[in-house]
Amino acid sequence: MPHPIAKQDFPVSNVRHFLEPGPIVLVSSQWQQHTNIMTMGWHMVMAFSPSLLGCVIDAGNHSHALVCNSGECVINIPSASLVDKVVGIGNCSGSEVDKFKAFELTPGKSEKVGAPRIEECYASFECRLHDDAMIERYNLFVFEVVKAHEAPSADEEESLHYRGMGEFMLSGQSIDRTELFKPSMLI
Template identity: 60%
Template sequence: MTHQMKKIDFPVSNVRHFLEPGPVVLVSSQHHGETDIMTLGWHTVLEFSPSLIGCMISAGNHSHQLIRQSGECVINLPTSSLLETVVKIGNCSGTRCDKFHDFALTAEKGERVSAPLIAECHASFECTLHNDQLVDGFSFFIFEVIKAHVAASPEKPETIHYCGDGEFMLSGKHVSRRSLFRPDML
């Protein structure tokens, strides 16, 4: 049986603590031989086929320009073992450092894009810019995933989720309710 929860007023500027989307990712980019990696928490699945992912990448971020100019990137999924690296990458600018070198990350050649994959991440999704109509007004890029690379194990990696204020949550126990779904809704 469910029960009603008593609620209190909460600052609207802090709702991200509850609504921050999915796992933190590392977005790698490349243009004219210059590479960058950025930490990103603002992304969402927009469509399944084609596989479209929306990402908010601030115009003040060095990766914004590299991605805008190249029209591609790689969305990499780090696990909890990379938490400190994820934070450190987010605290520095690619205009002042070589993040692959400085954080001892391995750049792997993509199959479909020139942006590098990060070998230490559990998954890497090669993306091309599908639609840029919201970039100028909202810094919102819509990418199509054109090639996906995922480690064979673990099947359910411990991913990192940002809650704001420098706090993270690690993915936890998986609970199946598959039997409750209609087959066409899976």
């Protein structure tokens, strides 16, 4: 069984460290008393400061309405050990299932948003809706990350990357090319 992971603060300007490599994430949201979790693969970093993320949340997802109504969510990164929960969460709808209960995940209190964090994930980014102009046309939400949390173990965690058709890629080894970069490019 996965267990809650203690986390520490992390600069919001540096969420690219975790998100630019393209992991599958779990989006947790809350509106009034309704919480939900969705599995999301379509996201990207858009700016460092403010720390902006672009995410596609299809209008067919129960989370779409929760995020639109609350203007908030938390983006959580599950380790590869949670893969079966990640698939299960994507398979069902929050309109029918209480996903925190059904998947035995722990909602943790966020600091700056009302949506709960997922305690079993190794990194969590509290987000506020920054720009809703592209939601109607593309289901594209632009969020600002207002608080970031990472586990001390975060850099050793294995992330999940989705290829479609039921196939995931796991994160592999890291290689350091610092010495090849112009100093001004090292951000």
